[in-house]
Amino acid sequence: MPTITIDGTTYEYEGDHKVLQFCLDEGVELPHFCYHPAMSIPANCRQCLVKVGTPKINRETGEPERDDDGNVQIQWFPKLQASCTVDVQDGMVVKTHRSDEEVQAAQKDNLELLLINHPLDCPICDQAGHCPLQIQAYKYGPEGSRFEFRKVHKPKRVKLGPRVTLDAERCINCTRCTRFTDEVSESGQLTINQRGVKNYPLTAPGEDFDDPYSMNTIDLCPVGALTASDFRFKARIWEMSSTPSITTTNATGSNCQYWVRDNLVLRITPRQNMAVNEYWLPDEDRTVYEQFNNDRPTGPQIRTGGNLAEARWPQAYARAAQDLSSVDPSEILFLGSAHATVEDNYLLTQLADALGADAPRYIPHVEPGAGDDWLITDDKTPNAQGCERLGIRAVDEQMIRSKMDAGEIKLVYVLEDDPVAAGLFTEEQLKGVSVILHHYNTTNQTLPAADVALPAAMVVETVGTYVNQDGRAQRVRPAKEIRGVNRTLMMEMGKARQDTHGTPFDKWYNEENRVNCKPSWELLPEIAERVGHPMDYAKGPKQVMDEVQSTLDAFAGATYDAMGLKGVQLEDVETGETV
């Protein structure tokens, strides 16, 4: 097998590689800015310079020449090479800054040059703390600067588009953003403006940077030049915790990080998963973070004397159980949800089954034409596939409406959805019907018609499984805390959460930011028990999912351990098949 020697360590390799990517894959860190594995290689930052040599080949014999000690003689390239552009060759020898002073000096020199016109406003820059320029300048850069002149001034606070703001002075002209719009999103909206030290990325005159993937340039930007218009200056990176999870805006199930400070979700960024969203996340997946913070319910409510009034949880459970018991099971309509997890839907199915009611149905939320055949889908829910695999079918609107009109439905049990907003019923139609509602937000239009309103934990507060449109089962983890004690959630909470130990004495800690809600997998067993069908899932959703994956072929293999951070690809099943 061909080999390459890097800093004296010899590695075997197969296939074609560039030296930089090979080093990164092997865990040999090399400083770099412009290189990104998903885009073309411009080699313009000149930070990844290394010394490269190849065996000296004897022209006549075709064999490498050896010195007196029998060592292969190495012919060094006359100049340092940008490792991102050099193809790995058999017998190649690479010296990085770890073993060569010239390389070390070159990297230091380059950082000095990168910083001379950089504003060095790290103390107020959003990128500080996770800034490749800052990190690498501390690690490889010079101690000071010999630059004693006025820095170049460029436009600041440029609104490139609705979601991205540019600070041109911070730009180091790596062209990652322009290459992204040229090669990845293919909107071609950004280009480099001006020439030389004055250049920075910009749109064409009069054009808005409204690319549906525009915010990826913020993640790509190796400095604080491109920032999110709604996030800039809001939080320091070290004050937030990031939780690996998935987005629920559509059926792609893009992998993401939820960034939380004081139990408020402040931003959503992509998490690499080559099987789902690669490195990217559409803007629509990111701008939804406020729904996790705003208009959240303050606690359970029950209808007494015609009005919804606040109640304690046990009261709400009891009322729900009472309502469920007071109607004939055939008169109950269970609505599952493509917004809810597999576990929650499964438990709802169990409840319906135990009561002897019809199997739950779910409301599809499909906007034809909204998708782009990439990461944005027509389906605006994260788990329609999961529902189908559980045997929960889409509602037959005609049938349900006619049943409703005929008065054959006496109770509607809604799991994490909004049938009024979806147009399934009007508020008027629900007047004479009992409604038990698991809801996320107070803006839920079914809420005014509800008899029992149970605030449900959202994706950022719960543990569970979603199945994306391609049949990939993926776990979510709690990114923020809810009120009350739930051992499962506490155990699943990331250990590295900076605000885990927040106490009321911390300046930034607000008890109000913890929403008084509960995951549906906690609510459903409570109600089930009160209608005389206890469910035994002491270990919470993990145990539920174990049962699902072992009893239903459509979920075979989807244990929590197997799903891990990247999910599990489920076997194909025919949609509509009875499980």
Added chain:
Amino acid sequence: MEATNGTPQSKAGDWRSYERVLLPPVKDLHRLEVYEQHGGYDALRTVLTDDSLTPGDVTQAVKESGLRGRGGAGFSTGMKWSFMPEPDDRPRYLACNADESEPGTFKDRQLMEYNPHLMFEGILIACYAMQIDACYVYTRGEYVDWIDHMQVELDKLYDKGYVGDNIMGTGFSTEIVMHKGAGAYICGEETSLLESLEGKRGYPRYKPPFPAQKGAWSQPTTINNVETLACVPLIVNRGAEWFASTGAEQHPGPVLYGISGHVNRPGVYEYPTGMLITDLIDEVAGGVRGGKALKALIPGGASVPPLRADMIEGVTMDAESLREAGSLFGTGGMLILDEDTDMVSWLRRVTHFYQHESCGQCTPCREGTGWLEQIVTRIDEGEGRLRDLDLLLELGDQMEGRTICAFADAAVWPVRNTVKRFREEFEAKCKKSVHPTGAEVSAGAETAA
């Protein structure tokens, strides 16, 4: 100047009786009719109709002639042509580099104005030699009048069947397209020329892949300078031997010297390579203006290292002699500076040019060129310190050889060599140290090369 014992003689032979071939003294030679009356397109006809002349033979002849590129790098043209892969089903391109923008260089413009058909004929022969389908003449945007002027002549060539399909009825076809640049110095760099040709920003590409493997639109491409291509018909007509025996042995052929600066008769002069610099200044260009003494000479455009007057004794204008003397042939655009020139001020202007023209792609060049200018400006304004001189040299080391193209090198060479070769002038402009003697030490004149 009389050659003294032991100093090398001119390699240009009897240059005083040299007859011009690139720019022969013929009235209206730019017109196709006149050009043909004087043997124009005979070379092309020979190449296309003589069955014994294969494309490979033409490349071989160019190789044997010893022709070296006239755009600045001085690479063997025949060798460059032979890098083109064997023809396959891919299109192949030639780019004629007419983006002449090097400060002090204006010789291609002369050819384009007075003898454009020599260039066109050279292009067609080159296309035949490399079996190329299309040639783009990438012309500096500022040369707008010359582009119009050449377009008129190119249209005539199309009408006459010398360009386009089935040239001269021989079955060989090639297109020539005039392309106007948008005014960036960097687009004269061959790979950024290709980027610009493709409609992108003029950013140089890293090599490999070389243009012969992956050039314009990722197809095999060769880029040649106007004057280089204009030499090709001469090689076909007069033979590779004639060319090889004209001028300096290692760097032969007729060449256009563009002489500017403090001389009595600046202009473009055609002579063989290997002319004594002193002959060119004193006789050809009529001596230094006002009878003053020579201070410095920049032999091949602003990018090459300047030579002090005492360094040019016996030096001839060819790559080898100039390299020995500590400079480069470059484009042959000679800048002559007289004894009254302020070298700091001159360098300030040169560094400004490079600061303005850096494309901004690579960090060392984008940031370094501006820094160089700021330091030189400070020294020129009398605010510099002696340590600034060392910083200039160190900065040069930080930039040179670490970028994609040779622009950073070209920006550094004049700085490094002007500072080293005229150090006293720089020191004289720097502020006196307020520290006791020895506290702030300059590297001193000893280190000057």
